[in-house]
Amino acid sequence: MTTAEWLDIGWVDQIPVRGSRTVQVEGGDDIAVFRTAEGKIFALLDRCPHKHGRLSQGIVHGGAVACPLHNWRISLSTGEALGEDKGCTPTVPVKIDGGRVLICRASTLKAAA
Amino acid sequence: MEHRPLKAETDAREHLVVIGNGMAGCRAVEELIARDSNRYRVTIFGAEPRVNYNRIMLSPVLAGEKSFDDIVINDAGWYAGNGIALIAGDPVAAIDRAAKTVTTRSGAIESYDRLLIATGSDPFIIPVPGKDLPGVIAFRDMDDVDTMLAAADAGGDAVVIGGGLLGLEAAHGLSLRGMKVTVIHLMPTLMERQLDEAAGWLLKNALEARGQTILTGADTAEIVGNGKVEGVKLKDGTLIPAGLVVMAVGIRPSVALARDAGLAVGRGIQVDDHMVTSDPAVLAVGECVEHDGQVYGLVAPLWDMCRSLADGLVEQPTGYRGSVTSTKLKVSGIDVFSAGDFSGGDGCEDIVLRDASRGVYKRVIVKDDRIVGAVLYGDTADGGWYFDLLKKQEDVSQLRDLLIFGQAFAAGGGAADPKAAVAALSDDAEICGCNGVTKGQVVSCIAKGSHSLDAVRGTCKASASCGSCTGLVENILTLTLGDEVKAGPKTMCKCTSFGHDDVRREIVAQAMRSIPEVMQKLHWTTPDGCSSCRPALNYYLLCALPGDYVDDQQSRFVNERMHANIQKDGTYSVVPRMWGGLTNPTELRAIADVVEKYSAPMVKVTGGQRLDIFGIKKEDLPAVWADLNAAGMVSGHAYGKALRTVKTCVGSEWCRFGTQDSTGLGVKVERMSWGSWMPHKFKIAVSGCPRNCAEATIKDFGIVCVDSGYELHVGGNGGIQVRATDLLCKVATEQEAMDHCAAFIQLYREEARYLERTAPWIERVGLEHIKARIVDDEPGREALRARFLYSQSFSQDDPWAQRAEGAEAEHHAPMARFTPQKELA
Numbered sequence: 001m002t003t004a005e006w007l008d009i010g011w012v013d014q015i016p017v018r019g020s021r022t023v024q025v026e027g028g029d030d031i032a033v034f035r036t037a038e039g040k041i042f043a044l045l046d047r048c049p050h051k052h053g054r055l056s057q058g059i060v061h062g063g064a065v066a067c068p069l070h071n072w073r074i075s076l077s078t079g080e081a082l083g084e085d086k087g088c089t090p091t092v093p094v095k096i097d098g099g100r101v102l103i104c105r106a107s108t109l110k111a112a113a
Numbered sequence: 114m115e116h117r118p119l120k121a122e123t124d125a126r127e128h129l130v131v132i133g134n135g136m137a138g139c140r141a142v143e144e145l146i147a148r149d150s151n152r153y154r155v156t157i158f159g160a161e162p163r164v165n166y167n168r169i170m171l172s173p174v175l176a177g178e179k180s181f182d183d184i185v186i187n188d189a190g191w192y193a194g195n196g197i198a199l200i201a202g203d204p205v206a207a208i209d210r211a212a213k214t215v216t217t218r219s220g221a222i223e224s225y226d227r228l229l230i231a232t233g234s235d236p237f238i239i240p241v242p243g244k245d246l247p248g249v250i251a252f253r254d255m256d257d258v259d260t261m262l263a264a265a266d267a268g269g270d271a272v273v274i275g276g277g278l279l280g281l282e283a284a285h286g287l288s289l290r291g292m293k294v295t296v297i298h299l300m301p302t303l304m305e306r307q308l309d310e311a312a313g314w315l316l317k318n319a320l321e322a323r324g325q326t327i328l329t330g331a332d333t334a335e336i337v338g339n340g341k342v343e344g345v346k347l348k349d350g351t352l353i354p355a356g357l358v359v360m361a362v363g364i365r366p367s368v369a370l371a372r373d374a375g376l377a378v379g380r381g382i383q384v385d386d387h388m389v390t391s392d393p394a395v396l397a398v399g400e401c402v403e404h405d406g407q408v409y410g411l412v413a414p415l416w417d418m419c420r421s422l423a424d425g426l427v428e429q430p431t432g433y434r435g436s437v438t439s440t441k442l443k444v445s446g447i448d449v450f451s452a453g454d455f456s457g458g459d460g461c462e463d464i465v466l467r468d469a470s471r472g473v474y475k476r477v478i479v480k481d482d483r484i485v486g487a488v489l490y491g492d493t494a495d496g497g498w499y500f501d502l503l504k505k506q507e508d509v510s511q512l513r514d515l516l517i518f519g520q521a522f523a524a525g526g527g528a529a530d531p532k533a534a535v536a537a538l539s540d541d542a543e544i545c546g547c548n549g550v551t552k553g554q555v556v557s558c559i560a561k562g563s564h565s566l567d568a569v570r571g572t573c574k575a576s577a578s579c580g581s582c583t584g585l586v587e588n589i590l591t592l593t594l595g596d597e598v599k600a601g602p603k604t605m606c607k608c609t610s611f612g613h614d615d616v617r618r619e620i621v622a623q624a625m626r627s628i629p630e631v632m633q634k635l636h637w638t639t640p641d642g643c644s645s646c647r648p649a650l651n652y653y654l655l656c657a658l659p660g661d662y663v664d665d666q667q668s669r670f671v672n673e674r675m676h677a678n679i680q681k682d683g684t685y686s687v688v689p690r691m692w693g694g695l696t697n698p699t700e701l702r703a704i705a706d707v708v709e710k711y712s713a714p715m716v717k718v719t720g721g722q723r724l725d726i727f728g729i730k731k732e733d734l735p736a737v738w739a740d741l742n743a744a745g746m747v748s749g750h751a752y753g754k755a756l757r758t759v760k761t762c763v764g765s766e767w768c769r770f771g772t773q774d775s776t777g778l779g780v781k782v783e784r785m786s787w788g789s790w791m792p793h794k795f796k797i798a799v800s801g802c803p804r805n806c807a808e809a810t811i812k813d814f815g816i817v818c819v820d821s822g823y824e825l826h827v828g829g830n831g832g833i834q835v836r837a838t839d840l841l842c843k844v845a846t847e848q849e850a851m852d853h854c855a856a857f858i859q860l861y862r863e864e865a866r867y868l869e870r871t872a873p874w875i876e877r878v879g880l881e882h883i884k885a886r887i888v889d890d891e892p893g894r895e896a897l898r899a900r901f902l903y904s905q906s907f908s909q910d911d912p913w914a915q916r917a918e919g920a921e922a923e924h925h926a927p928m929a930r931f932t933p934q935k936e937l938a
Contacts, residue, residue, distance in 0.1 A: 009929040022927045024931065108931065
């Protein structure tokens with residue numbers, strides 16, 4: 001349920017396993033919501049720190065996503081670029097409540113701004 | 114029966130008889146031959162009816178990582194080539210030291226001048242009721258593995274008694290083979306002789322996460338069953354069902370022959386520093402011996418013993434001084450290393466590093482500024498370094514603060530540079546534990562001309578067994594040769610130790626059907642692969658199982674998942690198919706309408722004779738496709754590792770130079786081959802005359818029409834590295850040109866590695882190979898063509914049409930919209 005703190009964006013099952021969906025934020029960048037093979041849900045700004053590729057379109061493996069533009073690997077939990085690359089994408093706190101995915105309202109506003 | 118070795122009557126050399134065709138016996142003979150190949154006439158008796166194999170690699174055989182052939186150390190050719198008589202399957206039953214003869218079970222008698230006992234060890238069977246029931250086995254030789262494999266085929270429950278190295282490797286193998294495995298271990302932690310409590314706990318958790326049941330502090334009371342094993346009963350009354358029980362509680366030196374012959378025997382056959390027993394004519398080596406009060410059950414001491422033994426046999430004695438041992442668990446994906454003494458005690462200091470998120474635990478035990486033990490879990494890369502410092506008793510006081518971070522760090526580099534780490538190793542540091550090869554031996558083998566990984570494996574055998582030191586050997590190659598290293602078959606990615614060709618072969622051989630199955634059976638080290646291996650596996654499975662395999666969308670690169678090309682701003686470009694580069698007013702109108710309706714900022718004519726519409730938003734793609742479909746156009750696959758375009762010139766219909774209908778042939782070829790997934794993109798062109806306006810000689814498959822027929826060209830590329838095609842052959846008819854094209858595509862689909870264009874593929878395998886398969890072998894060509902057309906019967910569905918009708922809408926629509934002023938829409 002959407003509250004002052006949390007935005008309800010839909011059911012967990014709407015996100016493909018090892019895949020991602022996006023949340024459009026008017027006037028800002030999309031938020032990418034990921035579901036890993038282990039069933040964990042993460043949300044990041046849908047923008048690679050490198051050349052702003054859409055992370056939601058990347059291949060999700062382990063706890064990371066590979067950016068579709070230049071294959072940077074971004075940690076889903078921290079937003080940090082992994083390996084040799086340096087950079088960070090803002091993360092958005094997520095919680096699951098009764099199968100619904102909730103993302104943090106304040107972080108969403110801040111990240112997308 | 115009587116065995117009469119070759120040339121026995123006329124051979125005046127001393128006769129060396131070896132009892133035991135195992136790792137120690139054969140290694141001893143190898144060491145002897147390396148020193149003096151002509152000094153002794155050699156006869157080897159083996160109890161098992163097969164050639165010498167690497168016993169420590171039985172675990173990978175059980176786990177399905179290796180076949181028996183892979184672990185053979187010396188094949189029949191080795192025995193023959195060195196004039197060694199092998200008597201396998203008829204073990205020695207008695208030794209008569211007075212007469213200097215041995216008698217086999219079948220009654221054959223052989224006399225010796227020198228006798229070498231290398232009988233190894235026997236598994237210890239705990240004396241509980243039911244231990245002799247059918248289905249209760251040890252884990253010691255190939256017959257045991259065969260029994261386990263047969264049991265695993267039937268499925269069901271297995272119990273492994275013993276949570277040491279061998280037991281856990283057996284449990285791992287059985288678990289991978291699909292059995293429900295319970296490990297019963299008497300002690301409170303697993304591998305307590307090698308691991309401390311913390312590492313043992315991590316190991317237990319990791320194995321439980323893989324589906325095994327681990328019972329520690331569990332004491333076996335009896336094995337129950339009526340005529341065959343049905344379960345194991347513990348002393349606390351618990352009954353665990355089992356159709357197979359593997360006893361892996363330990364080994365005992367096999368000393369019965371020696372004791373019966375009156376040799377001095379303690380825990381093992383007692384030998385001096387030159388491996389000579391209490392009888393000067395009788396030597397002994399390996400797990401059956403006791404040296405200086407020590408008995409060894411690991412492989413590394415064998416190599417040291419065999420060297421000293423051979424030195425003694427050629428009368429250049431050096432003397433064995435005992436071995437310090439280290440242990441590595443051969444369970445894929447679980448890295449465990451242990452060396453020396455970790456029990457602690459007075460004067461011992463522990464240096465510990467834990468990294469819970471990575472599952473890493475490292476503990477180095479230091480006493481008087483020297484390393485006395487090390488236990489590593491999760492990250493064992495520095496095991497060799499610690500072990501080297503330990504064996505050399507080096508003073509580590511200068512390194513102490515950084516010791517736990519590993520060699521690269523402690524050496525002052527800060528960043529981990531594996532090459533620097535290898536460079537810093539001394540020449541006598543052991544690289545390959547399976548085959549006992551030092552860094553110095555690898556370097557000298559490279560210096561003698563082994564310039565590739567395969568060549569090193571073929572000569573000094575480093576990394577030829579379990580392969581866990583492959584990275585080290587590759588680094589030594591690079592260090593020794595600089596840039597001259599001939600890259601061997603590279604692994605697919607960091608998730609696996611297998612190369613592309615190995616993975617493909619195993620997919621077919623083991624009839625694998627899904628990506629998780631491949632990852633499981635080939636022991637991927639990551640839970641779900643990476644962005645390199647997943648698309649490759651998806652393709653290999655798709656190619657192997659046409660019509661059957663369910664494509665994994667999440668293992669596709671974005672372009673193939675979205676059926677359009679992602680651009681740097683996150684929008685997509687859309688290229689409808691125009692057969693052979695032909696178009697018409699309806700198609701052009703539809704394209705013009707799409708450009709206006711979706712405000713596409715740019716339209717461009719591509720190099721492949723198509724129109725490319727830029728700037729389409731992800732959510733508009735299905736509607737764009739619906740509009741293009743309505744005008745009869747389908748996906749142009751400009752985004753895929755697939756057939757891209759067939760480029761044509763106008764040919765004989767219009768051109769005054771044209772010799773054949775190149776445009777018409779181009780359309781037919783494109784109708785035949787569109788929609789097929791390939792290792793990489795694939796471009797075709799058809800030119801109507803040798804002026805070659807369609808640029809067919811820089812395409813993957815190019816057809817150049819001439820008066821008398823069609824020249825077929827392959828392997829061209831106009832990309833970063835321009836490569837002109839090779840002429841494959843010339844054919845007389847359009848149909849033959851089409852048939853050769855289909856066969857070539859299928860050969861490429863089946864044999865090239867993922868992301869390998871035809872140009873590098875042909876340079877790798879050679880044009881002669883392609884010609885042999887496509888030109889010279891007509892039935893083979895026909896079979897390839899038939900396989901291609903069969904595969905095509907499943908792949909020529911327009912993916913755009915499916916999406917336009919609403920399939921996989923989640924790829925296109927956002928999950929939610931958030932308008933800060935209005936909350937959630």
